Amino acid sequence: MAMNKEIEEAKxxxxxxxxxxxxxxxxxxxxxxxxxxxxxxxxFPQLTYLNGLMLFVAGLSIIRAHxxxxxxxxxxxxxxxxxxxxxxxxxxxxxxxxxAPHNTSTFAVMSILLGIGVLLTFKAYSREGSKTPSLT
Numbered sequence: 001m002a003m004n005k006e007i008e009e010a011k012x013x014x015x016x017x018x019x020x021x022x023x024x025x026x027x028x029x030x031x032x033x034x035x036x037x038x039x040x041x042x043x044f045p046q047l048t049y050l051n052g053l054m055l056f057v058a059g060l061s062i063i064r065a066h067x068x069x070x071x072x073x074x075x076x077x078x079x080x081x082x083x084x085x086x087x088x089x090x091x092x093x094x095x096x097x098x099x100a101p102h103n104t105s106t107f108a109v110m111s112i113l114l115g116i117g118v119l120l121t122f123k124a125y126s127r128e129g130s131k132t133p134s135l136t
Contacts, residue, residue: 052091
């Protein structure tokens with residue numbers, strides 16, 4: 001019984017470490033893309049493909065390290081990995097397709113991503129059982 005608890009604590013530590021990396025990354029990316037949305041008006045397929053390759057590798061890395069389908073906040077780490085992986089595949093196989101049209105649905109998706117990034121960041125840097133974030 002004690003061994004199972006230790007295993008679960010190790011898995012949660014892994015979740016917090018990955019969330020501490022991808023949470024702030026998602027926050028910075030969504031805010032910077034919202035502020036600079038105009039730069040996506042033109043599409044350079046070579047750069048889109050390269051971006052897709054990087055997303056594919058990042059998503060695959062997250063999936064390999066954290067493919068846990070559980071009913072707690074750490075499911076968002078797994079989902080982020082799968083969405084990044086699938087987004088990378090889309091960009092690699094359709095680099096000439098319009099990637100992010102400037103409309104309400106794109107803004108809604110970006111807002112949801114921002115919320116997930118904030119949640120992951122908060123969970124990664126907060127102490128267990130505490131309501132306030134911790135820097136340690």
